[in-house]
Amino acid sequence: MSKKEAAMVTLKDIAAKTNLSVTTVSRVVNFNDTTICSEDTQRLIWSLVESMNYKVKNKRAKVSKEADPQRAYKLGYVLGQSSYAAQGSYGYHIIKGIESEAINRGSSITFSCLNLDLYKPAELCERFEEAGVHAVIWIAGTDEAYLNMLKSKNFRVTVVGIEPSFLPEHVDYVGVDFYPETLKWLKTKFVNRFEQMGYIGPLFSSRYEAFIDAHKILGKPIDPSFVIEHEGWEVSSAKAAMAEFLERTERLPEAFFAASDLIAIGSMTTFKEKGVLVPDQVKILGFDNNEMAGYVSPGLTTIGVPTYEIGVVAVQASISRLNEERDFPVRFILPTRYVERESL
Structure with missing residues (x-):
């Protein structure tokens, strides 16, 4: 030549x-x-x-062409829903677990994305390549275009914090099995205790499906007027949704199930402003057990999700795949727990 x-x-x-x-x-x-x-x-x-x-x-x-099982891998993570970035939120604690375990494993976070709107799929992959990222941890809000692009670039991907039914087949998953876990606690700690119950949160979610099915299993009717459809996850938007509900009705259920703690806290803020006493006039159950749940008054009873541990296991799953300990995707399902406080 x-x-x-x-x-x-x-x-x-x-x-x-x-x-x-x-x-x-x-x-x-x-x-x-x-x-x-x-x-x-x-x-x-x-x-x-x-x-x-x-x-x-x-x-x-x-310099080195042979695999080194002790090498320090470079990891990146993406927050698929910007609302999860707020301190005390579901995604915030997952990120804390990711960063802590990466340090423990001698690896590093070389690129992170907290605002997906800043990047198109190809641009995001370019940033990962520039940072030398070996594996990507995707937190909530999966988007098919982005995950397909990551697959085409041969990135190892671990998805965390979403409902498993939304998962592509080629990725690892770390999280909880939302429907059966929610159904379990609603049947034994919520629907069995009351006759009139309400719901606030997204209707296209396994948490709402579990709310419906718990009533069916226990033979209790649902009053549609007590179902508040709310797609956002922020405290402020939940507060506004509950205020709108109170403006159009004087009737209250005995208790509300909120699809997340932030939705529950937003609702409780409105109750306080409107003079509705919790738990005397209405009780409320949250979901995920973020750190704010223990500081509001009254304390929020909730279904606890091990968010920090999800982040830890996500790093472990990524490294095991990079070390070629397996060549197939796996699902790591962690248990939830019932955290009883004063709101229910």
Whole structure:
């Protein structure tokens, strides 16, 4: 091969000879990524780099071509719903678990996205590639376009904090099984105790399905006027939704089930402003047990989700996949718990 021909060799040329994507070849050659393909494939790529006289841009990349099970992986995470970024929220505690376990494992968080609106799918993948990210942890609000793009770029993906029915088949999942866990607690701690119950939160969720089915199983009717459809997860929007409900009716159920603690806290704020006493005039049950639930007055009874532990296990799942301990996706389902306080 002439010097002129050697100067013209690109990663695309090497990829064509290996039937691999340019991204895969680039991750091996420029980022020393030993997790993206097998050792045999890595050796093939490096032999072509040498025989075709490709000039490696990152000189350090060629130092080690063998997988190192003790290597410090670079991780990234994405918050799929911006409302989950608020301190004390569901996603906030998952992130704390992710960052803590990454440090414990000798890995690092080299890129994070708390506002998905800033990036189109291709742009987000480019940022991950620039940061040398080996695996991505996706927190809530999965979007098919983004996950498909990550798959096409061969990123290892672990999804956490959403309902499993929304999962792509190729990703790992860490979280809780929302429907059976919610149904269990509603049957034994909520619907069995009262005759008139209300709900506030999204209607297209397993939490609402569990609310409906718990009534059916226990043979209790649901009053549609006590069902408040609310799609947001913020305290302020929940507060406004409950205020609207109180303006149009003077009737109250004995108790409300809120789809999240933030929705419950927003509702309780409205009750206080309107002079409705909790739990004397209306009781309320939340979901997820964020840190604010124990500080409001009265304390919020809730179904506790192990959010911090979800973040920890998400890092463990990502690293086990990067270490090639398995080549198939898994589902890590953690248990919930009933946290009794004064609101119910």
